[in-house]
Amino acid sequence: MAPNRPFVVDPVLTAIAIGYRNPAQTLIADLVLPRVPVGGEKFKWTLYNLAEAFNVPDARVGRRGRVQQLEFGGTEQNDAVDDYGLDAPIPNSDIDSAANARAHGLSAYDPEAHSTQMLTDTINNIREVRVAGIVQNAANYNGARQITLSGTSQLSDYTNSDPLGVIKTGCESTLVYPPNIMVMGRAVWSKLSSHPKVVNAVKGNLTNSGMVTRQQFAELFSDQGITQVLVGDAYYNTAKPGQAASLARAWGKHISLIYVNPIAQPEAGGITFGLTATYGTKIAGRIEDKDIGLQGGVRIRSGERLKEIVVAQDVGYFIQNAVA
DSSP: OOOOOOOEEEEHHHHHHHHHOOSSOOOOHHHHEEEEEEEEEEEEEEEOGGGGGGGGOOOOOOOOOOOOOOOOOEEEEEEEEEEEEEEEEHHHHHHHHHHHHHHTTSSOHHHHHHHHHHHHHHHHHHHHHHHHHTTOGGGGGGSSSSEEEOOGSSSTTTTTHHHHHHHHHTTTTSSSSOOEEEEEEEEHHHHHTTOOOHHHHTTTSSOSSSOOHHHHHHTTTTGGTOOEEEOOOEEESOOTSSOOOEEESSSSSOOOOOOOOOOOOOTTTOOOOEEEOOOSSEEEEEETTTTTTTTTEEEEEEEEEEEEEEEEEGGGEEEETTOO
């Protein structure tokens, strides 16, 4: 007889964890740093020498000369996924009370399923803040592939700023692979979508007023390689536990132009700005806990195992403080 496991994965609760989503267009982390599977908790990836792929040595060979030899190598990077998880304690009395209410048609509430949804949403929000912090960190870009705007150059200055020129320069400044995704916070898009020069360019010099859609904006830069404009809308609470909530945007006043290859994998290779190495799937289940309440209870646990990685800084361009 198999021994009892301290943490039993419940297929019903796991299905809820995998299927639960926030409202559309709220969370963009999975699009910015796509999830790709790795074979174990620990994994390796290779950082290749930039110069090797673009060397142009003299390949001429004399009639009796030796053919020049080239050696290609790379630096092996050791990494490991991190575990992220949260518990929610539920007394058995709450579970029994909810079950009784459902049995009498008085409610559809299931405290275990609800806790799973809330825990999963919280884990997703934590990841959103984490990814935003990575993508909006100037240290994760080559120093030559970033710019900080200030004063009249900021895109919130409708009279003096040049959003088309700034973004076009960024698209032309990445190495080999032009960016295909433009990422920004809501504060940036709110200003940029109504910028007179943007509206004028999209509307064919007919008007400077109004606003454009994300699709129109992406099409404006399609020749530069942009296929998608992502706007981060997620909020998070900056207050310490016990204090009144203080909500802030996870995505700030910056623009990231990045090349994202959704099929690049850390173990198999491929050029992409960044990715999320993921081991296994999201999990959810229950753990019996006799110390919850008078009658005992369960702890609902939801979590995932992953690691966000910046793979190629040179295929990204960062516009810091894009708006005031």
